[in-house]
Amino acid sequence: MIEFKNVELRYNDFVAMSDLNLTVNEGEFFTFLGPSGCGKTTTLRALVGFLKPYAGNIVVAGNDITDLPVEKREIGMVFQSYALFPTMNVYENIAFGLKVKKLSKKEIHEKVMAVASKIDLSEEQLYKNVASLSGGQQQRVALARAIVLEPKILCLDEPLSNLDAKLRVGLREELKRLQRTLNITTLYVTHDQEEALTLSDRIAVFNNGRIEQVGTPYEIYNKSASEFVCDFIGDINRITPRLIEKINEQTTGRRFKTDREAFVRIERIFGEVKQNYASIKGKVLDKEYNGLYTKYTYEVEGQKLKNIEKNDGLISHELNDMVDLFINPDDIMQF
Ligand SMILES: Nc1ncnc2c1ncn2[C@@H]1O[C@H](COP(=O)(O)OP(=O)(O)OP(=O)(O)O)[C@@H](O)[C@H]1O
Ligand SMILES: [Mg+2]
Structure with a gap:
């Protein structure tokens, strides 16, 4: 539906995106x-039309929109800062775009009320000044203002980042449901x-x-295409060549290159015996209690490794304990 074809984006001489090819x-x-x-x-x-590509084309539903003005694109946008009109109440904020489109008062009212019920804004809230709303409520209004125009595409630029953690998770679930x-x-x-994975x-x-890399959350997490992706998307251990050699010495059926680092996610290092896994000895340097689980840091072959253990009473180590750790060679990533 949306295609970026060989798109290059610049600010004067600065190339912000080069050779962008992407289909949504x-x-x-x-x-x-x-x-x-x-x-x-x-x-x-x-995509929204605020920045003209230096090269390439943007195609939406088969139509080249590269030179189409913003208002003709039918794309809704919500920003990190709510960017509401501070002197208008909630209702007027949501109705604004419809007024610009010169819809009748009756049509506007119907659409505003329909959207308000979809995103759980009460009638009482509709007539409040936006400045008197909480951050989460303001972001709901910004969302309502975008979707009331029934755009073909909705763009959301870090819409939750100004909210506190709990509210962020709540609104995230709502957003998904709405979408x-x-x-x-x-x-x-x-x-x-x-947020991206969920x-x-x-x-x-x-x-x-x-x-x-482009992929499903599962692919991005489990089949990271590069060190950057792997590191960015989760908690990983770097494995030094010295430790790789130790792992190579064991008959796990795999050999890893020793001229570069390898990586393994912290939840893929196990504290219980696993057949056919590489086994290494680690000394507990640090433990961090987290309620559901405990995060351990070990010293192994002169480097640090972390893992997490569920707090189900089966495994509990103390500082300086020597423990056996098990790694599935298939979980070791090398790029
Ligand atoms: N108006 C501008 N003029 C010149 N350079 C800009 C402008 N806007 C952004 N840039 C530069 O383009 C690059 C990409 O910026 P962009 O805002 O797209 O990043 P971002 O991925 O959205 O980051 P963030 O997560 O911080 O919002 C940055 O190096 C930035 O400094
Ligand atoms: Mg940004």
């Missing part, structure tokens, strides 16, 4: 994930890996003006 399917919840400054917002701005019911193609920008149908991982 109809109805998909698609996330741009990456660290600060990697080009996520820039790419979104190009499913409206079945609207959604582009979501975040640098929060957990919300998305597919994720594009951005790094420094390029896309490193």
